[in-house]
Amino acid sequence: MTYATVMVNLALDQPNEARLEAAGQIAEKFDAGVVGIAASQFSPPLYFTSGEQAQNLIDQGQAALKKRISELEAQFRGSVKNRAKFIEWRSAIDFPARFILQQARCADLIVSGGHSDALSDPFAMASPKELVMQAGRPLLVVPDTANWLDLRSVLVAWKDTTEARRAIADSLPLLRKAKYVTVAEIVEAGDSRPAAVLRVRDVAAWLARHGVTATELVPEKHGAATDQLDKIAADIGAGVIVAGAYGHSRFRELILGGMTQHLITQTTRCVLLSH
Structure with a gap:
């Protein structure tokens, strides 16, 4: 592709x-x-x-x-x-x-x-x-502040959903051009970290079969997902975030989830989204 x-x-x-x-x-x-x-x-x-x-x-x-x-x-x-x-x-x-x-x-x-x-x-x-x-x-x-498409470090914001699977498949060409790729899942309330680690490991293995070497990351701490994602992106110097786009409204699906809304309004880095 x-x-x-x-x-x-x-x-x-x-x-x-x-x-x-x-x-x-x-x-x-x-x-x-x-x-x-x-x-x-x-x-x-x-x-x-x-x-x-x-x-x-x-x-x-x-x-x-x-x-x-x-x-x-x-x-x-x-x-x-x-x-x-x-x-x-x-x-x-x-x-x-x-x-x-x-x-x-x-x-x-x-x-x-x-x-x-x-x-x-x-x-x-x-x-x-x-x-x-x-x-x-x-x-x-x-964002208007992005002077170039920085592929030195790309963050895949993983969530075990249809949208995230589409996003990572759609981003494969970019991921192959990236110097470093990190796949991270933020553990949400009611979920277990060991299960998230297994999911991220599967995704990293899938990427490896497509010629992309990725680092796995599942934070220990809990907290607001947007804050955690921003911190991870800052820590690894991500120039691009890859994520699924989520909507809550079944009527035209134009009411976005909190994470998707955050990603399209933040002004720090480029974001590749798929729905």
């Missing part, structure tokens, strides 16, 4: 440099093509009017969006030029999440920015939680 096509989602109102750099580095490492994608929908103001004045307002708004999308295309092409096997640009005047989810079929991996705790505008940006829960593709969340 490899990454043959990487899709990078550009935002109209957020910095894009970090995610473009990550997409370019992935293209170089895997001799992959890169598809740049951007979309936005005109959002009428609260004082929206009607008639000719309304149509003029819509026309002006859409013209501004087209201009901004054209600027993003130029930024995309300039950033990945001579770095990818091929480059392609896709854009639309549409709701960003809807358009990107439709186009995700062409990619092996989607690169996106992180997500703030503030409410996002569905007219202007595709939230990473929507992408990871609905795209059917792994999502690499790249």
Whole structure:
């Protein structure tokens, strides 16, 4: 397995440099093509009017969006030029999440920015939680502070679930490029540490059969899972975390679990998520 096509989602109102750099580095490492994608929908103001004045307002708004999308295309092409096997640009005047989810079929991996705790505008940006829960593709969340895709140390946040199994399989190409890989499971209330040790040992053995040497880690101490994961990541100098993405809502599955929400909002390191 490899990454043959990487899709990078550009935002109209957020910095894009970090995610473009990550997409370019992935293209170089895997001799992959890169598809740049951007979309936005005109959002009428609260004082929206009607008639000719309304149509003029819509026309002006859409013209501004087209201009901004054209600027993003130029930024995309300039950033990945001579770095990818091929480059392609896709854009639309549409709701960003809807358009990107439709186009995700062409990619092996989607690169996106992180997500703030503030409410996002569905007219202007595709939230990473929507992408990871609905795209059917792994999502690499790249914080704006990430200057490069640091694969010197990668942390696999293991949990014996379908989502974690998909995430580790989806991340195999990256794990093979990593210098050090650590598989860690945080023991939750009601579970036993010896059982967690056996699970992590199985995962490390599975990785070894795929050419990845991994260190096993199951902390002795109990505590908040997010705090423990952050401490482990800091202790091993992880540049990337691999994890399953979990949702609690059966209605569109957009209400994320606490760990997943934490991972897409943290600003320290890149995170590869699969659902």
